[in-house]
Amino acid sequence: MNPQIHLPTSLWQAVETSPLLWLTLTLLVTLGARWISSHTRSPCANPVLLSIVAVGSLLVLTGTPYDTYFGATRFIHFLLGPATVALAVPLYNRVSKLRTMRGPIAIALIAGSLTAVLSAVGLGALLGASEPALRSLAPKSVTTPIAMGVSEKISGLPPLTAVLVILTGIIGAIIADPLLDLLKVRDQSTRGFAIGVASHGIGTARAFENSEEAGAFSGLGMGLNGILTAILIPILAKLLGKI
DSSP: OOOOOOOOHHHHHHHHTOHHHHHHHHHHHHHHHHHHHHHHOOTTSOHHHHHHHHHHHHHHHHTOOHHHHHHHTHHHHHHHHHHHHHTHHHHHTTHHHHHHTHHHHHHHHHHHHHHHHHHHHHHHHHTTOOHHHHHHHTTTTSOHHHHHHHHHHTTOOHHHHHHHHHHHHHHHHHHHHHHHHHTTOOOHHHHHHHHHHHHHHHHHHHHHHHOHHHHHHHHHHHHHHHHHHHHHHHHHHHHHHHO
């Protein structure tokens, strides 16, 4: 049975292409997901995960192609750029602390980036993943635009990489706080940086819910890991290709 909601064809075609419809629905879904997350206080009630499920369900039920939805909500996509740049503001307010942590940050960045890449590829290889899938896995811990560009550069599958990036971010946002609590990591800058390196933008959004300091250092981790991974993975891919 086709799950698509049956509306008069001409009416629905006019409505589904309207930017106002999908912009409004996306904002309402996001606000609803944040309300649920704030009231349940459960890591599993991640607003990004809830929003993806809700919007994806609406697209399936209405039979709306993703390209139509993306075209209608392109303005939100555009705002990702300014939002990412704005992450530098709270970090700027902590420049003095940042200077005292340059050494530990460099060590943590290299260790975290290498661990993210090698663990993903290693586990994928053990589970029998194909070579294109392994190449797609490698950049899964960096933000989507960088990850897709790296995946394409090393002959991976960018659409698969995008899905893996989102899953990584959601899982990181869910398990980061309980794991860091278990490890007795209390310092907010350390917690934030670890979250940003491991789970990019989605994790950073979660870090900001904890504190501004955690969010600031998470944004730093996300940005630095994106740069390092973009340099590191093509080099590792060439080295592994020669073995």
